[in-house]
Amino acid sequence: MGRTSRKRRSSLTTRMTVASAALLLGGGGLVAVNVYASAHEENSSGTGQDAGSDAAQQQQQIATIDCPDVGTSLPDVPDRARGEVDGELATLDTQITEAYQRLASTRDAAAQDPAFVQNAILGPLKDKRGAVLERIRLEINRAGGRAPDGLGGMAQCAGQPSGGGTGDGSSPDPGNSAQPSAGSPEGSAQPSDGASQPGDDGGGGGGQNQGNGPEASDFVDIRSVQPNVTTARNRSGASRGTFTTKCGRNANGKFNPDNVIVAPGVSNGAHHMHDYVGNQANDAFASDDDLADGDTTCRNQGDKSTYYWPVLRLQNGNDENDVDADGGGKDQNVGEIQTPSSVTLKFDGNPTSKVVAMPRFLRIITGDAKSFTNGPTNANASWSCTGFENRQLKDKYPICPDGSKVVRSFRFQSCWDGTNTDSANHRTHVAFEDPRTGACPQGFKAIPQLVQRIVYDVPPGPGFAVDSFPEQLHKPVTDHGDFINVFDDRLMRRVASCINRGDRCT
Template sequence: MGRTSRRKRSTLANRAIVASAALILGGGGLVAVNVHASAGEGTPGASRGEFRDAGRRMSTIDCPDAGIALPGIPEGARPEVDRELAAMDTQITEAYRQFADRREQIARDPALAGNAVLGPLKDKRAASLDRIGIAVERASGERPRGLDGLAGCSMRADDEEGAEQGAGTGGQDGGQEAGEVPEQGQDGGQDQGGEGQDPGQGEAQGNGPEAADFVDIESVQPAADRPRNRRGASRGSFSTDCGRNENGKFNPDNVIAAPGVSNGAHHMHDYVGNQATDAFSSDDDLAAGATTCRNQGDRSTYYWPVLRLQNGEDEADVDADGGGRDQNTGEIQTPSQVTLKFVGSPTGKVTAMPRFLRIITGDAKAFTNGDANANASWSCTGFEDRQLKDKYPICPEGSQVVRSFAFQSCWDGQNTDSANHRTHVAFARQDGRCPNGFRAVPQLVQRIVYDIPPGPGFAVDSFPEQLHKPVTDHGDFINVFDDRLMKKVVSCINGGRRCR
């Protein structure tokens, strides 16, 4: 399934009853929660305690991220490497389905995890990694080292940081590029607001989320102030209005990370802006594509994982790739507001982005990769000085859920993409300056608001093995501004004006 479209939308009336609810104490503790299984992975006949214990022993599959471990792919090998990396994601998805189907059996016989799930997965990954090695060697004359060490995966316990059980190699590559969120000033550990919360109440059901993934926003401490602008800062902004995906453009592709691969994301994306975007879109396709942006000079692509109510209701994609087949179920929610704003640098002027610049911010696999590249923030209207990185917010009555991204704002001056889709762009350093060799470009700051019932009854789509964790949230952007409009963007930002 290359593209999914949906017209039906929930109303306030039929969203008033949500199957997931929490009782909140004054200290922010979760007393009771009933989070629905995301993919109908019920375990009839198993006791609640038995399921809980099994889930805590082994909750998901943890594999080294070959895309991060292989940053230096030569241009000639990239199409084949991208296809194999996407195939490896599919292999993990299929293995996770087998694990989910046999969860009770594995709890009784842990050796089954290695024999029936991890062993075959390692063999398939080894074959893909071998093909990657051949492609790189053909293009560069040298085979990458260490590929064999990326084949093995392990079982990971959801409630233990880095816990591993089962056969194979579960260690992650340590060479990830560190990413800050300059707009938010977040704490890397982000344990704020968790006091009074009994981790025993976070019982995994299906493939997540669980009670421990939610925090009462009123218990979170305000974030530190962002760095002040220095003399010569570019203080202006440019806002583009591209709607809220009212027309329902969805697909489970990722043209940046998995070009040419249908269902390369294994989760559904919301799209605003360019309407020609799917896995097979070329730059020419995007340049000619229609746009939902009010200013027709902006044909850029903006996309992010959909947010769903975990209310037991089937969606139109319940039997489709990226939806139910990839364990993403529940009602897709249309944002009540989407704000796309480009801002300047606190230390100097910005230069124009190159056309077709691609930026991925955040890490869709941050639950297993670690949070080095995580870059999503969660909050509530009226409380946006309080930001969460790895928790979903529980907002009080009358407040709406907010997810936001401050994209990388430094460009290497040469490339519109890179082999790992990260190293051609960078975050500014803590002092606001770009790293050596990078130049400041307009920074996309994206804010998405949802009018959903209070409580822990929602989650973003994710790869199945990422268990719908909030830390896996991410955003994607392809710049398709025409030259005239990009010049206006730069002029407005550098001139200190607020433009649209």
């Protein structure tokens, strides 16, 4: 199997077997569920656990590992240290993945000894993380920067039961729009007394990644969710046009478990598989020049941008070709990868002002691949169903009625600081517009807003999940999208002009 592409072997026949994974009542209640999946990464709590607290939490069976997210705490890494720090952050991710895999393979020992997780897993992990954090501190200071105070205190991780999500025992709230925000759709599906739960073996491979998520409670019948989408009203001076680029739906099957934005130069830096459309040169080692010279699946060859997101898999117990590969079965991402039935990539304007052209090689990440442990602050993917897209979910997967398809969508940050194409934490150089007024924060300029809409024709019921870091348990709140602008400058200026004129362009 090639690292960045392969052929799928899924067929309609095998995909339809997952329909037997769920029996649904007319009102969307779950009668029986049998789902299998994968997981994800770090948190901002950093609170330690002693044997006593471990014993109390062990009663709920610790499901995953919750670590402070170091990357988001480093907004000012000097350019000279950026490569070394990115590599060390990738090492932290690998350490968490390895600790999670040990947790998953020792559940029996953990159940018998309340102190086992702390002594055998979390304690050694703290020591390893401490050494990496010290190297990060030295690299930043050596390059003339100043490492944040308390960096060493982020070495401690905690065990977390599967129902957690914010580091304080609460679950993330779903948003009510396609921007990070609070809100709580009604009607979350709960398993009935007869609903089966994921098992406890947590082992990878074999197509049955039990104990790794998702759970029945991660799904909700979309018909039970109240309409919850609101948008800012266009005002005088708004840029009302759109530009749509057609780049296919990854029918050629380009995948890899890399992330050139977050972990450049690191193979398997994402620990989960990504779908790619647009630029075909994208892997962990791609430079800006590589992307500029790469082929593209986009119809307009002036758009060599790269658009990528975690693959969606059927959790039907069947293996995919990557069952023994990094990012696949080795990282507890199993099941048949689904090709989207459609992918729409559209650039919108701003409700209050004209937009400026994006700079070439601007990098934007929307959503947070670690939201299950980090909490929902940066969560930004939305889940819905065709015919119900005025009802959006962030921390639940939708159960769609017959004839309706699953929709996942991302509205990317649309305000730019006017200077930087990236930042050390990959967030602070861009921002969201105000959800009520549409205005950008002071000092930021409005840019065309990328809106991705990805549609899947999967069997109805709770039988699918996105890839994730192993410890993130395939929670829907961890969904995220990545974009690098590789439009040629002339075409990007045309995009901005079209949007500012109020036209609909392709």
